[in-house]
Amino acid sequence: MLAATVVRPSPDDPLAGLAVGDRPAPASRPGWTTVTVRAASLNHHDLWSLRGVGLPADRMPMVLGTDAAGVTDDGREVVVHAVVGGPGARAVPADEPRSLLSERYDGTLAEQVAVPDENLVAKPAALSFAEAACLPTAWLTAYRALFVAGGATPGTRVLVQGAGGGFATATVLLGAAAGLDVTVTGRDAGRRDRALALGASAAVEPGARVPRVDLVLESVGRATWSHSLRSLRPGGTVVVVGLTTGEPEDPGLTRVFFQDLRVVGSTMGTREDLERLLHLCATSGLRAPVDSTWALADARSALARLATGDAFGKVVVVSDADEAGPAAG
Structure with a gap:
């Protein structure tokens, strides 16, 4: 499958450690579901990973990305909650530290991603895949910081x-x-x-x-x-x-x-926080502004856009190249 992967840490030139190309599809494992990714959004976490911050070289190569919306094999439209592990988690060892996708497990900048079953949230029909994919990291963090922690x-x-x-x-x-x-x-x-x-x-x-x-x-x-x-x-x-x-x-x-x-x-948010955030956006008409959209094959350019610091709103990567292109929000 096609994926954007960090293959080596590159502190001074993060994109130098990026490879966009073929990777093995996710392996089947009990308690996990494979999602065909329809849209993913970028975060500065991806640039930190490329620099090797929080992602040691012995965990590389690692597929980047924390945010995604897509479709399961049985046809469910879902949003991925990016936090793996922590209190109450069932799909990873109890003593494993909480992490985000792309820290211990391959992330979402790929044609497919495997996540624990408990990390799947139903995508509201009112939200497109791209709109939903903008929410699970930056927006979820803001939601929890404002209304739960704050x-x-x-x-x-x-x-x-x-x-x-x-x-x-x-x-x-x-x-x-x-x-x-x-x-x-x-x-x-x-x-x-x-x-x-x-x-x-x-x-x-x-x-x-x-x-x-x-x-x-x-x-x-x-x-x-x-x-x-x-x-x-x-x-x-x-x-x-x-x-x-x-x-x-x-x-x-x-x-x-x-x-x-x-x-x-305050760090990220819970699965329940994400469900509430999705409901809020679906029922209120609130949407995340999109700076630009890119095909997965152009993930390098998408990450370069994020790295400039000029993006206003989310940089989104989509599976369908026909949906890619500038989309200033």
């Missing part, structure tokens, strides 16, 4: 660091749909304008002074951490979902305890 309710004032990426875009759209007051930061004026068009209440340059917020969603780390803490009202909450620029040099613990701040970690 406890946001209508009127909650939210700051999200970094306009334009899949996570920030999802936060703006989900927040607007739920009646939240969302401010985003972004270096690029065009991205800030697009965030405003999607429903952000305000869009400012990184580090700019903002009215104190109830909740900060932090995915950047060192570059934005101090600003995140300064922007919180006393008693506010920062939800940490990632650290793309590394650990903060100064964790700001004095401010944390003097102002009674809460620091909460």
Whole structure:
């Protein structure tokens, strides 16, 4: 089968370790289902894997990709939940650490992917395969960070660091749909304008002074951490979902305890969270913006697009080449 695979770690030039070509089809195993992938979406996790971050060389070659929607052998249209293992998991050893697809098991950038039965969620008929495939990582992370870890309710004032990426875009759209007051930061004026068009209440340059917020969603780390803490009202909450620029040099613990701040970690979301997110999108008309679509054979170009940092919305890979092409959202 055709697949996009990381064959060696390449920290300085991630695409140098990528191979797009033939790979063995998934082997049958008890408690797992093979899904014919109709659409997959890219995440920065794929670029980190190509650099060898979180994916040691002894696990390579590894098919990339965490997000997908497709069809099972018995004709069910499904969305793949990318988290394998963890509490209550039945299809992997109980002592195996929780992981994402493409960390211990081949991922979704392929014609087929095998996943535990418990990782399959019914695709709502109202969503296309491409629309559904945009949701299981960035959008699911945003959903859980906002409404589960962050406890946001209508009127909650939210700051999200970094306009334009899949996570920030999802936060703006989900927040607007739920009646939240969302401010985003972004270096690029065009991205800030697009965030405003999607429903952000305000869009400012990184580090700019903002009215104190109830909740900060932090995915950047060192570059934005101090600003995140300064922007919180006393008693506010920062939800940490990632650290793309590394650990903060100064964790700001004095401010944390003097102002009674809460620091909460949140990773991805549960299968039940994904079901709720899919239902929300299907019934509300909410959709993930798509930056561009590419055929699986052009996965290298799709990943290169993601690596530029210029994509606004999701970069999607589809199985049908006729569906590929620019689709700015």
